[in-house]
Amino acid sequence: MAHRPKLIVLALALAVDMLGSGLLLPVSLLYFTEVTGLRLTTVGPLLSLAALASLPVPIIVGHVADRTRPLTRVLAAQVLQGLAFSAYVLVSGPITLLLVATVAAVGQRLFWSSFFSVVAALAEPGEDSRDADRRFAMAGMIQMGAMGVGTLIGGLAVTYSWYQPVVYLNAASFLLSALLLLLVPRGARPTAAEQDHGGYRTLLRDRPYLLLIAVNTIFALCSIFVAVAVPIHLIDGVHAPAWLIGPLLAANTVLLATGQRLAVRLVRPLSRAGALVLAGGLWALWAVIYAAAGRVPAWALVPYLLLGMIFYAAADLIHAPISNALSSAAAPPAQRGRYLAVYQYTFAFANILAPTFFTGLYAYGPALPWLALALVAAAASAVTWTLRTSLTARETASAN
Incomplete structure (x- = not known):
């Protein structure tokens, strides 16, 4: 085939x-x-x-x-x-x-x-x-x-x-x-020479990749925060019209379904790590905008929230494909399957963390979860920036 x-x-x-x-x-x-x-x-x-x-x-x-x-x-x-x-x-x-x-x-x-x-x-x-x-x-x-x-x-x-x-x-x-x-050829089994027999010891000693897993857990938290936090924040926190929730979430789904290839093309001049730094910065900006929504006059609230979601959508469009491509390219070829399997824990951990992160902080004020999210997104971006050289070197080695 x-x-x-x-x-x-x-x-x-x-x-x-x-x-x-x-x-x-x-x-x-x-x-x-x-x-x-x-x-x-x-x-x-x-x-x-x-x-x-x-x-x-x-x-x-x-x-x-x-x-x-x-x-x-x-x-x-x-x-x-x-x-x-x-x-x-x-x-x-x-x-x-x-x-x-x-x-x-x-x-x-x-x-x-x-x-x-x-x-x-x-x-x-x-x-x-x-x-x-x-x-x-x-x-x-x-x-x-x-x-x-x-x-x-x-x-x-x-x-x-x-x-x-x-x-x-x-x-x-x-x-x-x-x-x-069943119609797709499954390819040959890995040969004994291609198999890695080192268990998880290599991964556990791989500090750059472990840091990549940690920062992507934060980025995954940002990604799923929209579904966890936006409906409650809009209705109870800033008293926005209830009808706004559906269009906001639907528009984001449509953008993710249609815009990821365009986003990949636009960030092509950046390294993959640099693109993730940009995504984290956009998420931090989105979080700050939504934290300040309670101070926006009622007549301007709907366009303000819609404008804020543009930053979220842009970050998600960049992160979704680039993070998966980077996790694959940064893994040692002989252990790529193991590395990518463990990498999926970033999304599991984020799904477990998000409800408690939001509700625990929301109890102290509607702006607090958003400010905390902006802080951790900025920190994740900073850590990713420090990793850019080592990750780019791994990508080059993997490509060769």
């Missing part, structure tokens, strides 16, 4: 996966409360427990990543998730809910711990090393676009209480994605 058809099949597999995931998003809690009769106070903690139970998966994936083919792991993840969501019909109580949700969460962690290794492996001999930026941008655009469409359809399903059909469609999407992946 030629390189371009392989890309097309991978893109279709990702689009089908994300469409199904978007369908389930508005329905996930309602399915268990409306169809199985479980209480919301039972469902929420059990789903959180299932997510926590899946946290060791990237470590396990990292242990075997450089001895197995990433596409094989992605295929296994899709089958696992398809079977888990097919088993939703068997949920009749807390125990079965926990079992099914844990299998689904493990499958999801397995997918994201392996998928970016697949994208990284698409590099062809002799190509420009920055071509990877465009591939990661395209993957991100497909992810956001398909999930956005799925979420819209899932919202309509909630209106008509079509909970079970949505769950079945989501399960089918994973299985169809797996069938598409």
Whole structure:
């Protein structure tokens, strides 16, 4: 199979996966409360427990990543998730809910711990090393676009209480994605000479990469802060019109689904580390703007908030593809699978941290979480700036 058809099949597999995931998003809690009769106070903690139970998966994936083919792991993840969501019909109580949700969460962690290794492996001999930026941008655009469409359809399903059909469609999407992946050659297994047998000792001694993981956890916190903090801040903190929340979040989704390749092109003159420094600065500026929103006159508040979101969107457009490309290029080739698997913890940690970070500080004033976010974003940018020389050297060595 030629390189371009392989890309097309991978893109279709990702689009089908994300469409199904978007369908389930508005329905996930309602399915268990409306169809199985479980209480919301039972469902929420059990789903959180299932997510926590899946946290060791990237470590396990990292242990075997450089001895197995990433596409094989992605295929296994899709089958696992398809079977888990097919088993939703068997949920009749807390125990079965926990079992099914844990299998689904493990499958999801397995997918994201392996998928970016697949994208990284698409590099062809002799190509420009920055071509990877465009591939990661395209993957991100497909992810956001398909999930956005799925979420819209899932919202309509909630209106008509079509909970079970949505769950079945989501399960089918994973299985169809797996069938598409079967059409993609998985490549040869790593040879004994190509495999790394050093365990995690090399990674734990790799100070620049560990710092990259730390700063990207902060950048990931900035990225997801919009969904966690903006709705509450707009309604309770600055008393903005409630109708503004939907368009703000929808516009950001549309931009991520359409603008990542353009963002990659615009920051091409910068090093990847330099582009992340820019993204962190834009997030810090966005946070300061929203911290000051309480002092803006009511007549100017809506345009002020819309203008502020431009800085958030610009940062997200830069960070999404560049951070993944940098994490891949900065990893030693013989250990890339392990490094990228562990790198996915940045997003897991940020999702765990964000609600407590926001609500804990918000209790002392609506501006405080935003000022704290601006501070940590600026600090992450400063640390990334100090890493730029070593990271650029690694990218050059990896390209050669």
